[in-house]
Amino acid sequence: MDKKDWLPAAVRRSAAERTLAAGQTLFNQGEPTVGLYEVVSGKIRHVRMDAEGREILVSIACPGDTIAEASLFVPVYQCEATAVTTAIVRLYKRASLLAEFERDPALARAFMSMLAHQILDLRIRLERRSMHSARDRVRHYLAARAGSEGRTVALPSTVKDLAAELGLTHEALYRTLADMSADGEIARLDGKIQFPAGRDDI
Amino acid sequence: MDKKDWLPAAVRRSAAERTLAAGQTLFNQGEPTVGLYEVVSGKIRHVRMDAEGREILVSIACPGDTIAEASLFVPVYQCEATAVTTAIVRLYKRASLLAEFERDPALARAFMSMLAHQILDLRIRLERRSMHSARDRVRHYLAARAGSEGRTVALPSTVKDLAAELGLTHEALYRTLADMSADGEIARLDGKIQFPAGRDDI
DNA sequence: CGAGTGATTGACTTAGATCAATGACCGTGG
DNA sequence: CCACGGTCATTGATCTAAGTCAATCACTCG
Numbered sequence: 001m002d003k004k005d006w007l008p009a010a011v012r013r014s015a016a017e018r019t020l021a022a023g024q025t026l027f028n029q030g031e032p033t034v035g036l037y038e039v040v041s042g043k044i045r046h047v048r049m050d051a052e053g054r055e056i057l058v059s060i061a062c063p064g065d066t067i068a069e070a071s072l073f074v075p076v077y078q079c080e081a082t083a084v085t086t087a088i089v090r091l092y093k094r095a096s097l098l099a100e101f102e103r104d105p106a107l108a109r110a111f112m113s114m115l116a117h118q119i120l121d122l123r124i125r126l127e128r129r130s131m132h133s134a135r136d137r138v139r140h141y142l143a144a145r146a147g148s149e150g151r152t153v154a155l156p157s158t159v160k161d162l163a164a165e166l167g168l169t170h171e172a173l174y175r176t177l178a179d180m181s182a183d184g185e186i187a188r189l190d191g192k193i194q195f196p197a198g199r200d201d202i
Numbered sequence: 203m204d205k206k207d208w209l210p211a212a213v214r215r216s217a218a219e220r221t222l223a224a225g226q227t228l229f230n231q232g233e234p235t236v237g238l239y240e241v242v243s244g245k246i247r248h249v250r251m252d253a254e255g256r257e258i259l260v261s262i263a264c265p266g267d268t269i270a271e272a273s274l275f276v277p278v279y280q281c282e283a284t285a286v287t288t289a290i291v292r293l294y295k296r297a298s299l300l301a302e303f304e305r306d307p308a309l310a311r312a313f314m315s316m317l318a319h320q321i322l323d324l325r326i327r328l329e330r331r332s333m334h335s336a337r338d339r340v341r342h343y344l345a346a347r348a349g350s351e352g353r354t355v356a357l358p359s360t361v362k363d364l365a366a367e368l369g370l371t372h373e374a375l376y377r378t379l380a381d382m383s384a385d386g387e388i389a390r391l392d393g394k395i396q397f398p399a400g401r402d403d404i
Numbered sequence: 405c406g407a408g409t410g411a412t413t414g415a416c417t418t419a420g421a422t423c424a425a426t427g428a429c430c431g432t433g434g
Numbered sequence: 435c436c437a438c439g440g441t442c443a444t445t446g447a448t449c450t451a452a453g454t455c456a457a458t459c460a461c462t463c464g
Binding site for chain 4: 132133134168169171172175176
């Protein structure tokens, strides 16, 4: 969306680009941080490993998104990033970015703004997990991404990934989606979900 | 915890405190932003209205938390905040805070760092919610707050609140805690939980 | 063409949500 | 000072939604 707007062209030009093949790893959890990345093309899967070695989906970064912003302030990457498709990323080195912030307060402010919006987004996602019913989580998800008049929501990648995002097993999500379709609450077409009427019954 | 450390005492002293009665509104969605708030005492409910006018719970802010960080960067509040209990908040005016950042890049960096750490913390909490078993969530929670050698964790407030943080009903948490005690995995004393051995099986 | 993965559905089981009740412990106002 | 209302802590019984195991089909990729 407007995620990339915070970076002025001058800074962007100075960054190194790197091309990744599908499945290739950008960085691993625990590696020393180099800086933050911006996705130029393709999709990057961003996961965290928990103590048992299971992976937790953090996000799917699309062109324009940045990943590992927090890494500017911590010594090692907290997540692992791998390319889903062939992808091009741009690396902004930590030291130079921090220096840039010092030089240009407006840029610093834009960066803060981006972080603040991410916090808001994460809180909304966390709140979604407080709902115990699968259907409610799906509704909450749809409501959160149905901007203004958008009645159609595109799945970021696969349904399995959406299941991880919602904290459900993929089977449970398939069933919930099927039930909601059957009830006419949503309609599915290709990789999209649309919900016809603004239901406001109790 | 360290959420408030980024603010130097001088700035903090300049902030105005305000007392809210239970149920009183701090700000409404769509109102022009004044600045960001820090919760001094009590609890603040933070909700967003979706396109259909349903409310989406964003968070419950507790003492030490800040709310509406994003409001520093947008013209109107995106959320609505109301006091759940009697509460005291501290207001940091947008203009003065931003001016302070411009004047003092170190402060700006500290603020960014705080935001980045909040993001990390939120991600860990989100990760916890991806675990399906109540016991695993409790273990994860304990592991996350047992710094280095600390084998004793104090509950932040009530067990009910912990249940909400873990995304469980309070009954489920009571039972899980009871089971874990019975199995000798943890011991409970007053408002604290201690877990004897650093289990690293698997 | 076969391996690998996503999408989907079925059958079965269980962990946790729900509903409900009790005792302990406030603070408060008559 | 004590009865009363409120909330937390705890445990019991029941039920169901979602997890688990499993199988099939479609599709892509090398």
